[in-house]
Amino acid sequence: MKKYNWGMIGTGWIAHEMADALNAVNGEVYAVADVNEEMLEKFAKEKHITYTFTNPDEMIADPNIDIIYIATPHTFHYEYIKKALNANKHVFAEKAMTVNARQFDEVEKLAKEKGLILTEGFTLYHMPIYQKVLNLIKSGKLGKIKMIQVNFGSLKDYDPKNRFFNKDLAGGALLDIGGYATAFARTFLDEAPESILTTVKFFETGVDEQSGIILKNTQDQMVVMALSMRAKQPKRGVVSGTKGYVEINQYPRATTAEITYTASTHEETHETMTAGNNDDALKYEVQDMQRYIEQGHDDGQLQMSHDIAHILTSVRTSWGMKYPFD
Structure with a gap:
């Protein structure tokens, strides 16, 4: 496989994890950009990055860079993605894209x-x-998938000035954590939903603090989601079929799935599947991104993200919640 040069925009906590993953997989990070020079130099020294830029546009223009990684607040993603694509760079953007x-x-x-x-x-x-769970479903052992339940609750400190609650920075539970719940649900739906019911409780800044969301597609598969920003919930997803169900805890970086077979009305049987390593989550991202480039397609991931983006926007539209830049 070709050696790929990654340029990183942003030096927050997720960028720290990604830099570690890039160093582990590729042996180095080619470049990093941040408008805060002090944070930039500290990050570059800690992660052994040679090339630094206080202007991300200059880094994007570097002809030696193959992939731009974007780890800024949500509101900056769109402009940086456009600039990177127009510079003929592949792009890996943190959620929400x-x-x-x-x-x-x-x-x-x-x-x-x-x-x-x-x-x-x-x-x-x-x-x-x-992939193991999807293969199990494909085998028919769980029957027809009918219902998906998924929770994500985060307990953020009460601070109206924090970016999590800032409307100007696209704050709120939906974009910060709801994307994960929606991605989980969409993974197991046979097609995108066409019907959405939802209700919301707003935080004092006007962003969504907590919500309930029900999705349904034309095959009558349903999703029930619960999101919260000021109340902790387990990161738990359940995929239920006519012959059994799968429970996946800590689903954003899951390594275990608990299967219960219910085809018999008199008894249940259980199975546990494991795969992967929680600590390697971002290494898997790096490896897959580079594999997508090698093979010339992304295994359908952009279409999944397309569906998620449209679901999230439809939910916000139902609430009547707009960001200043919508």
Whole structure:
């Protein structure tokens, strides 16, 4: 496999994890950009990165860079993705890739026109356990999938000034953690939902603090989601079929799936499947991204992200919640 040079935009906590993953998989990180020079130099020294840029546009223009990784707040993703694609760079953007479906459709179209890989940083796309569960479902052992339940609750400190609650930075539970729940649900649906019911409780800043969301597609498969930003919930997903169900805990970086077979009305049988390593989640992302480039397609991940972006925008539209830049 060719050696790929990654350029990173942003030096927050997830960028720290990604830099470690890149160093482990590729042996180095080629470059990093951040407008905060002090944070930039500290990050570059800690992660052994040679090339640093206080202007991300200059890094994007570097002809030696193959892949741009974007780990800024949500609101900056769209512009950086466009700039990177127009510079003929492949792009790996943290979730949410864009703040709305309109932006997503634009960058998706641009990536396809240029023949470039554009991928969103949902770790569950890349955890090995999911392929095992999908193969189990494909085998028919769980019967027809009928219902998916998924929770994600985070307990953020009460701070109206924090980015999690800041409308100008696309705050709220839906974009921060709801994407993961939606990605989990979409993974196991046979097709995208066409019906959405939802209700929301807003935080004082006008972003969504907690919500309930029900999705249904034309095959009558249903999803029930519960999201919260000020109340902890287990990161738990359940996929239920006519012959059994699968429970996946800590689903964003899951390594274990508990299967219960219910075809018999008199007794249940249980099975545990394991695959992958939680600590290697971002290494799997790096390896898959580079594999997508090698093979010339992304195994359908951009289409999954397309569906997720449209679901999230439809939910917000139902709430009447708009960001200043919508």
